[in-house]
Amino acid sequence: MRLTVSHVTRYRYATPIRQVVQSHRLTPSRFAGQRTLDWKVEVEGGRFSQPFTDGAGDTIRTMSMHGAVEAVDIHVTGTVDTVDLVGVLKDHRECIAPGVYLRTTRATRPDAALRKLAAKAVSGIPETARLDRAHAMAAAVADGIVYAPGETHAHTTAAEALALALGVCQDHTHALIACAVSVGIPGRYVSGYLFASADGVAHEASHAWAELHIEGLGWVGFDAANRCSPDERYIRLGSGIDSVAAAPIRGVSFGRANEDLDVTVAVTAVQQ
Amino acid sequence: MYDGETVRAPYLDLAGWVSDMPPDLLDLKRAEADALFRRIGITFAVYGEGGDPERLIPFDIFPRVFTAHEWRRLERGVKQRAQALNAFLRDVYGRAEIVRAGRIPAERIFQNAAYEPAVVGIQPPRGIYSHIVGVDIVRTGPTDFFVLEDNCRTPSGVSYMLENREIMMRMFPDLFQRNRVEPVDDYPNQLRRTLMSVAPESCKGGPTVVLLTPGSLNSAYYEHSFLADQMGVELVEGQDLFVDGDHVYMRTTMGPKRVDVIYRRIDDDFLDPLCFRPDSMLGVPGLLNVYRAGNVAIASAPGAGVADDKAIYTYVPEMIRFYLGEEPVLANVPTWQCGNPDDLAYVLGNLSDLVVKEVHGSGGYGMLVGPAATREEVEAYARRIRANPSEFIAQPTLSLSTTPTYVESGLAPRHVDLRPYCLVGERIHLCAGGLTRVALREGSLVVNSSQGGGVKDTWVLAD
Numbered sequence: 177m178r179l180t181v182s183h184v185t186r187y188r189y190a191t192p193i194r195q196v197v198q199s200h201r202l203t204p205s206r207f208a209g210q211r212t213l214d215w216k217v218e219v220e221g222g223r224f225s226q227p228f229t230d231g232a233g234d235t236i237r238t239m240s241m242h243g244a245v246e247a248v249d250i251h252v253t254g255t256v257d258t259v260d261l262v263g264v265l266k267d268h269r270e271c272i273a274p275g276v277y278l279r280t281t282r283a284t285r286p287d288a289a290l291r292k293l294a295a296k297a298v299s300g301i302p303e304t305a306r307l308d309r310a311h312a313m314a315a316a317v318a319d320g321i322v323y324a325p326g327e328t329h330a331h332t333t334a335a336e337a338l339a340l341a342l343g344v345c346q347d348h349t350h351a352l353i354a355c356a357v358s359v360g361i362p363g364r365y366v367s368g369y370l371f372a373s374a375d376g377v378a379h380e381a382s383h384a385w386a387e388l389h390i391e392g393l394g395w396v397g398f399d400a401a402n403r404c405s406p407d408e409r410y411i412r413l414g415s416g417i418d419s420v421a422a423a424p425i426r427g428v429s430f431g432r433a434n435e436d437l438d439v440t441v442a443v444t445a446v447q448q
Numbered sequence: 449m450y451d452g453e454t455v456r457a458p459y460l461d462l463a464g465w466v467s468d469m470p471p472d473l474l475d476l477k478r479a480e481a482d483a484l485f486r487r488i489g490i491t492f493a494v495y496g497e498g499g500d501p502e503r504l505i506p507f508d509i510f511p512r513v514f515t516a517h518e519w520r521r522l523e524r525g526v527k528q529r530a531q532a533l534n535a536f537l538r539d540v541y542g543r544a545e546i547v548r549a550g551r552i553p554a555e556r557i558f559q560n561a562a563y564e565p566a567v568v569g570i571q572p573p574r575g576i577y578s579h580i581v582g583v584d585i586v587r588t589g590p591t592d593f594f595v596l597e598d599n600c601r602t603p604s605g606v607s608y609m610l611e612n613r614e615i616m617m618r619m620f621p622d623l624f625q626r627n628r629v630e631p632v633d634d635y636p637n638q639l640r641r642t643l644m645s646v647a648p649e650s651c652k653g654g655p656t657v658v659l660l661t662p663g664s665l666n667s668a669y670y671e672h673s674f675l676a677d678q679m680g681v682e683l684v685e686g687q688d689l690f691v692d693g694d695h696v697y698m699r700t701t702m703g704p705k706r707v708d709v710i711y712r713r714i715d716d717d718f719l720d721p722l723c724f725r726p727d728s729m730l731g732v733p734g735l736l737n738v739y740r741a742g743n744v745a746i747a748s749a750p751g752a753g754v755a756d757d758k759a760i761y762t763y764v765p766e767m768i769r770f771y772l773g774e775e776p777v778l779a780n781v782p783t784w785q786c787g788n789p790d791d792l793a794y795v796l797g798n799l800s801d802l803v804v805k806e807v808h809g810s811g812g813y814g815m816l817v818g819p820a821a822t823r824e825e826v827e828a829y830a831r832r833i834r835a836n837p838s839e840f841i842a843q844p845t846l847s848l849s850t851t852p853t854y855v856e857s858g859l860a861p862r863h864v865d866l867r868p869y870c871l872v873g874e875r876i877h878l879c880a881g882g883l884t885r886v887a888l889r890e891g892s893l894v895v896n897s898s899q900g901g902g903v904k905d906t907w908v909l910a911d
Contacts, residue, residue: 197691197733199722225694228741231568238737240692271569273544275558417565426722428733 177259177408178213178446179371183252183382185425188436192244196222198427201367201414202252203227203235207268209261210411215254222248233270234414250425255446256411263397263405265387265412274389276417277362283418284363286354287335293320294355306361310388310398313355317348317400330419345384346419348400352386353418362389365422366397369411371443381441384422387415411443458513458909461627466510466852466859477619478854481507484615506902507612508853509619512864512884516911519630522585522593522868523878525777528768530581530870533600533755535771537577541568541751551770552763557754561808564716564751566723570740573646574874577749578756579711580639581870582606585778587849594781594846596865598764600756601748602713605883605903606869607671610635610678612905613881628910630880635869636678639711642873643679646745647708655708657681658698660689662714662730672713681711691734696744709745710735716750758807758841759785781846787838795842796833799826802842803893804833817893819845848893851904853886863887865895866906880908 187196204212217224217237225238241248280286286294297316298309324342332340334354337347349365356363363386370383385399385406397406406412416422455463485507514522539546540557547554557563582603584596613632617624640657647655661672663685676683688699689707697704712719718728723736738744754760762783765776784791784802795802804816816829833840850861868882884904885895895901 195690197722199734199737223693225737226741228737230740231565231570236737236740238691238693238734240690240734242690242692271542272565273547273554273558273568275554276563276565276568278555279559279561420726426726428721428726 177371178255178257179369179409179411180255180444180446181252181369181411181441183250183369183441184439185248185250185252186438187248188438189246190436192246194242194244196239196241196245196248196427198239198248198425200237200239200250201234201422201424201426202237202250203413204254204256205233205265205268205412205414207412208266209259209264209406209408211257213255213257215256216252218251218253220249221245231270231272232415233268236414258408258411260407262407264393265395265397268395274362274395277364277389278357278360279417280354280357281418281420283331283333283350283420284353284357284365285333285335286358287338289338290335290351290354291358293317293338293351294358297355298359306388306390307393307396309359310356310361310390310396313359314352314386314398314400315403317351317355318403321348321351321400323348323401345399345401349384349386350418352388352398352400356386356388363387364395364415365418366412366415367419367422367424368406368413369441369443370402371409371445381443382424382439383410384419385410458515458907462511462513462623465623465626474854477509480619481509481615484618485611505608506888507615508886508888508902508904509616510852510854510859511616511905511907512851512866513907513909515909519880519908521777523880525593525595526581526583526585526868526870526878527876528772528774528777529583529595529598529764530578530872530876532764532767532771533581533598534576534578534872536767537600537749537752537755538571538575539771540754541570541577546767546770549770551766552760556759556763560754560757560759562716562751562753562757564754566736567740567749567751572739572749573648573742573745576646576872577752579642579646579747579872581872582867583778583870585866585868586781586846586864587866588846589849593778595764595778596781596843597758597761598756599867600752601715603867603869604668604671605867605885606635607674608903609869609879609881609883609906610674612883612903616905627907630908630910632879632881635879636675638871638877638879639675640679640681642871642877643681643709643711643745643747645874646747648742648745650743651708656698656705657709657711658684658689658707660684660686660710660712660714660732662718666713668713675711686714686729686731689732689735691732691738694738694741694743696732696735696738707744709747711747716753719746719750758783758805759787759838761841781843784842785838786833786840786842791842792833792837795840796830799830799842801845803845804829804840804842807839807841813896815894817845820892845893851884851886853888853902853904855888855890860890862890863893863895864904881906 202217222239227237297312301308321343327342334350337343353363387395578600582599643657659676717725718730720731720736721728768776786792800818802818806814848863851864852859853862864886871877884906886902887895888902
């Protein structure tokens with residue numbers, strides 16, 4: 177499938193600030209499931225560093241602006257060809273040991289309820305059938321947290337979302353990582369885009385899902401929010417131990433400012 | 449100092465010096481030393497106690513002495529360790545061969561909070577992660593030295609080594625005429641050379657080095673400003689640096705100046721809010737990107753802490769064999785990992801004979817010295833261990849060597865340890881001296897200044 181992305185992030189500052197520095201993870205991953213035809217990240221007045229690849233295989237760039245900054249407009253546009261690999265992250269170059277992703281953070285720490293959810297989901301499935309266990313946990317998370325925008329926020333933890341039984345893709349992803357780690361399967365957070373109007377239902381085009389490490393297969397994606405594995409409708413940007421670490425844009429602004437954030441994302445399929 | 453009843457050779461001259469000195473002159477000299485320290489302003493902030501947080505570390509005028517022969521062995525041992533620790537860091541942020549070879553369990557490294565996934569696959573300049581290695585050593589017999597712990601991040605205390613010597617030379621110049629003591633005052637110069645030697649390859653001309661401090665509220669701020677001053681480099685806080693494009697710059701009155709090497713005295717967590725703790729106000733946003741792109745050197749390198757974690761310490765002799773193909777010159781203290789069920793059972797059964805420490809603790813805080821603890825203290829500590837065993841390690845109580853020390857009643861033996869400072873850059877250099885810490889309370893084995901320890905000048909005699 178050929179997908180085009182138009183992703184605009186606008187920061188507006190009520191009073192001009194003296195410096196903005198951001199770390200961008202806004203370049204599609206290189207793996208067998210996707211091939212980038214063209215891709216541009218532009219910020220008017222912004223200065224970009226040379227890109228580098230980190231140990232997780234993500235392409236990272238620094239963007240800085242100095243002087244009286246009133247607004248930062250980040251325009252991401254591009255075209256990517258995708259194929260369905262049923263979630264398997266094939267031919268992706270990275271060098272972080274999967275064992276690192278057995279660690280948890282505040283967002284992904286399993287509490288008793290998450291542990292119980294995971295244990296119940298995998299009961300009866302042999303420990304060696306890791307893929308089956310992963311699918312069972314993804315389904316359990318989807319059942320346990322109903323999609324409900326606006327009920328949770330950026331700092332909601334997996335445990336809090338499960339207690340609420342409501343959340344968005346970030347919460348599903350944190351919860352699935354927490355479950356996986358609690359049964360000894362490494363899990364991580366993936367940021368990307370989703371061409372979501374295909375099924376006629378509107379979803380956020382900016383998306384997140386989990387990857388779990390399955391021996392023999394490597395990293396495999398699970399989108400609990402949509403009860404599927406990433407296929408040709410997904411564009412993968414990068415990963416991290418949680419949503420903060422995997423964020424496509426990480427930034428700080430200097431100077432006391434009221435920051436106003438506006439994001440629009442459109443992913444469309446190109447007729448071929 | 450004594451070998452049975454006789455004074456050991458290196459101390460012979462000092463023994464004579466002491467017996468010749470009238471007692472009232474001695475008191476006068478000790479008061480003078482105190483006044484000098486106050487005037488220079490070396491104080492030390494003590495956490496977790498009321499009262500004046502800026503306290504003077506007691507200085508003892510009786511020096512600790514090593515012969516050239518003794519020192520050569522220590523030097524070999526410390527350098528060997530510093531090399532192995534750096535090889536280990538290169539390895540675990542690369543292919544992790546030591547894990548593949550089954551010499552260290554994977555989870556000890558990859559699930560260690562000090563292991564930084566953000567720097568996996570990144571080669572720092574010259575492949576050096578820990579540029580200043582402080583190795584804490586105790587002596588238990590004429591030829592028996594044990595390493596208590598390694599400090600690969602930012603070992604502190606080197607300013608005391610320099611100031612102690614300065615004050616001794618000012619007060620007792622004759623002692624230094626009668627004894628050929630190796631100098632230590634070259635350390636700041638050697639440190640600057642070490643830091644300059646790890647400048648990134650992209651740096652043309654003379655590298656710009658800065659010392660990054662968390663600020664004047666930090667307990668070691670005195671040392672930060674002292675070292676920056678002695679090296680002739682800028683002392684900066686996070687807000688003095690900024691990232692623009694590919695590089696990091698320092699704000700100066702002459703405009704931005706590119707920075708090539710950062711000797712940081714702030715923890716990884718606070719270095720860069722775009723990579724580590726998002727709420728850190730102490731660091732430099734974007735610094736880790738500049739570092740990972742190879743455009744600035746950071747000493748110690750982010751992630752170096754995984755090598756000096758107390759749970760990794762046990763494996764250092766194994767690292768020496770694995771990476772260097774040598775036998776360790778300096779032995780480790782036998783250590784029980786409470787995270788290991790067999791070890792835990794032993795530790796809980798023998799608490800009153802052991803020293804127990806928190807894996808991530810430092811500064812002598814939160815440790816248990818079994819033989820000196822009351823039954824209630826031991827029981828309370830046992831509850832803490834049971835609640836979270838993997839957070840604790842235990843070691844036998846060693847009979848540390850003593851050095852004569854001035855106390856209220858006169859000269860008396862007190863337990864000491866030693867922290868020499870090893871610099872790792874283009875070449876590896878061990879300063880001939882170090883920080884001798886002394887437990888001032890009679891019988892006490894805890895030398896940390898935060899726990900009532902003092903310091904002494906440390907002499908290495910020339911051949």
